Amino acid sequence: MILKRITILITICLFSIGLLISCAEKPPEPKKTYKVGALFSVTGRTSFLGDPEKKTAEMIAEQINAAGGINGHNLELIVYDTEGDATKANLALKKLITQDKVSVVIGPSLSGTSLAVLPLAEQHEIPLISCAASYKIVHNEKTGKPYKWVFKTPQTDTMAVEAIYRRLKSYGLNYIAIMSVTTGFGASGRGELLRLAPKYGMNIIADEKYGPKDTDMTAQLTKIKGIGPQAIINWSVGPTQVTVLRNRSDLGMANILFFQSHGFGSRKNIELAAGAAEGVLAPLGACNIAELLTAYDVQRDVAMKYMQDYKTKYNEPLSSFGGHAWDAMYMVINALTEIGDDKVKIRDYLENNIKGFVGQHGVFNYSADDHNGLTDKAFAMVIVKDGDWSLAD
């Protein structure tokens, strides 16, 4: 009996500990700040997305505050780590809304977590700018229109796939093999590759997969080699996209045209591939290839500045995923500057006033029918040449 009572006591203690921790962390009451929430997968298996996003968003918030804030208002960025987990993303968004009382949310980083929190944003009527690829985030299948409160900055997989297919078509190639990693990123790209193939007259003669922690893809590539496609398209992120390249070059398949997804957008990948990336093509956004852009390109200045700032602050090469957070952050900052921190006004501003917004991943034009706002120009086809990017044309 006593034992059980003590057990109960401990339970109460646990609650109190939680309470204390929460109290201790309570920030001093700010004068007047604009609160922006962010959900990124900073750690866990999809940290390659969330980590650069968080760094970018924090860097921008710092810069803005150092320059005196937004019309004198301090910008408070509240970042929660979702770890790529739907439950955590759900809890964190509710906390941002009810507790932190932010006026707009950036993220989540993944299509899965974005789809998971999307109903919440609609229900609580808070503008959310997702940093994930899937077109489903801004396309309500029931109405055929975007969700009212949800926007997104990254190019959809559709655009990347179309860029690749157009290129293949221009080469007159149509027998292709696709490879994808069995994560959200890979599966969503694979889905679009399969869906759009008939439209571009592509024959997918091999459809191979591998796990995100696989150490070797020789078996999949050997099978592809046996089938003999004209080109291979690989959809993955992280170390596997490098391993694929190495295995491919070992198998003497370097002469088969090879496309990577837009997930390939980091110079580190070229470096890690140790020569095996030569001749590989990938559709990339402007921020990956700032130096390659012509002086006339509207994106050149923003991309160069971002690249240099990021390198100076974090001493590591830029990842294109950070650019999605950059785009979302500056859209929000523009909105806050123009109309303050009212949720409804921010939403309306995003939908009506983001026109010709020059971002890292393209020039955005949001509208009531388009909450992604990018055209296929958002991708440039890039080829790896002498260990660096170069425009494919």
Place this chain on the structure above:
Amino acid sequence: METISFTSQLFQYLITGLTVGSVYAMVAVGFNIIYNVTEIINFAQGEFVMLGGLIMVFFHVGMALPLVLAFPATVILVTLVGILLDRLAISPIRQPSVLTLIIATIAASILIKGIAMFIWGKDPFDLPAFSGRNPITVMGAVIQPQYFWVIGFLIVVVIALSIFFDRTIIGKAMSACADNADAAKLVGINVKQMILLSFALSAAIGAVAGVTMTPISLMEYDRGAMLAVKGFGAAILGGLGSFPGAILGGLIMGAIESFGAGLVSSGYKDAFALIVLLAVLFFKPSGILGDIEISKIKRF
């Protein structure tokens, strides 16, 4: 368009499978060394492999030490981690039930992973191949020179271990602990020391696996867990406690994955290996080479 004949394809699957399987086998051997002395499965075994790879990158690439120096230095450092693991996480537990010990190793693996993330960050690292990256073609199948290093080191580890357990006094003492810890205590063997040694030894083998596989597949901080699962599968498939079983189990797992990916469905390749594992267990509950009588004596 260059293609490849079906037999060459099969041969390629086999080679790839055996190489991947060799890594699993080394992890499985590491599991067995500790299992034999303590009856626990050390789920931090995969972290030894990860540390082996990343520390080797630090010595060989970061500090530009030559291979012959960097390799042993890495193994020694990871062995120290193994010793620390035993001293800090395993031996302080006073009334150890097998499950408590396993949870302790899981906790330790999370801790090691966290520290590795803190030190190396989240990006993958590369290591130059020991003898270049120019592949050799055999029967139409392509073999990276590094494959030979992986398989070669597995053989070295096997021979070294069998000499150790059969020919040396310490090795025999360890085998005695494995057979009957109480009896071993009675004849004056320091069981605590043997447990420490088993952790050191399996950490060293983990390090070897990590060093040799990194040039093929890169290495990053969170690779350990999946390797531990695969290695555990290999150890169970072969029969816990049996070294030939571990090697057989590892190679079979690698081969099934490779053939499954190549011939059937790459999306389900991991499932094939596990289905085979389940099928074996349902027919032979102690694994391929496991001894059912011995497994009855074990508490767990």
Place this chain on the structure above:
Amino acid sequence: MLQIAKLPIAIFAALIITFPWMAHQIPVIDHYADIMVFVGIYCLITIGLSLLMGYAGQISVGHAAFFGIGAYVSGILTTNYGLNPWICMIIAMLITAVIALLVGAPSLKLKGHYLAMATLAFGIIIFIIFNEEIEWTGGPDGMPGIPGLSLFGFKFDSVDKYYYLVWAFVLAAFIFTANIIQSDAGRALRAIHTSEPAASAMGVDIAKFKIIVFVYSAVLASLAGSLYAHYLNFINPSTFDLFFSIKLLIMIALGGMHNIWGAIIGALLITFLSYEWLHYFEEFEVIVYGAILLLVTIFLPNGLVGVPEMLKSWVRRKN
């Protein structure tokens, strides 16, 4: 005699009932009720697992799969076929029971690490199926648009309403399980744990008991899965991966395996740690989490429920 005292259960129930109100009084823990919904969902799983592991002594590293089967069956049947969620929940439990029976019958003949591996393998295979059968499950991106729950026109559409729904299930499962533990069946389970030969000499059908408990814990996990799916209105495979199975194991071990209260305390602590408290450590989160786990296993080998016992014996030694 093993008796689970009624007073703590009553106090616990009272705490649970008043908690949302208490939380809403204090702004900083206002959202704790939301986290408690998930604690409740995980408690449903750990209560069953505690009976399986702590009392019957059978390890399972595959319960995330049953959790997932519950969630996916509910998700698929409600979104694709428009069936009533409650009926789907029951269908999900039936399907899970059949799968648990098919998997459990051969697996539970295995012992120790072999059983752990078999359940682990089963869990991974199910996870791969969730990932690969994109037409049914939506693949890695997940399955959005799962409807919420309502009963006779009453919608469980707020955190607090769902909180009471989930915890009503938890309390029912807790009392049901506690009754089993205190009955002849519970004794039989503990007998199996200590000595299988002696238990069978007492007429205990060991295979049957193990399977019943395995199926029971799987069905509870399935119920938890359905509740999860209808609360989040979204599911994706990574929620049901191997690491979640291991997390469940950690909950049980940390709370204390040989006591059903351990299941509750473990779920409570781990959920709050990983969803709330560790957040403040940012990049050190993983290190702190690992360190806490390690320290608890080293210093509290019987879990948190063992603390009173330890204190008692410590006091006794002092005197």
Place this chain on the structure above:
Amino acid sequence: MNRLAQEHVLDVQGVAMTFGGLMALSNLNFQVKKGTIKAVIGPNGAGKTTLFNIITGSFPPTKGTVKFKDEPIENLKAHKIADRGISRTFQTIELFSNMTVLENVMMGCHTCVRTSFLSSGLKLPRSHRKETEILDRAMKVLRFIGLGEKINEPADSLALGEQKILEIGRALASEPELVCLDEPAAGLNETETHVASSLIKAINAKGITVLLVEHDMKVVMNISDEILVLNYGQKIAEGTPEGIRNNPRVIEAYLGGEA
């Protein structure tokens, strides 16, 4: 001594057991008469415990039949055999160490009174009634074996002699027709041995048939009605204590000059 009933409660016919080529029992035939005490003796490794394990269903014999009340039981699982009315103790004590004395005996009632998972989970009146019934029976047994005072102590805190007694009590709780006692006096001091022997006699007096393996010749000669002698898995003698005491083959094989 009780010699009223003459029908056979246990009938072992042609039982043989080999373990991986090793012959543990070969072509063993014997019967146990209802209401008697029969002892099985023999040197170590004679196959006594193997015989017990076959009778109680730990494993089936390689050859032969075991009939309990004229029904074959050799292929039944242990728990089925327990249900039929054979209970046992173990050579190395196999108490449920995580339970109290009372709970151990209550566990023994499992064969007679058991509740379904569902009804005990829902705490239906039925399961409550049954639990009370189990409790009553267990208390009766505990008073009978003389451990009525120690019901709430953990089983593993008892002295060795009491643990042996408790194991017998647990076996009795199932109200068996035949109890198989595997070395009930092993490791006990003289007083404890005396308690154990009188308990066995008292059990027999209730009409329960007893089959026991025992090394202590005093106990065996003192309480048994019949004795079966095994050596190397074979029966070398069977008969009354008097007859065995004077059987030259037994003396040669086992007793030496002791008896």
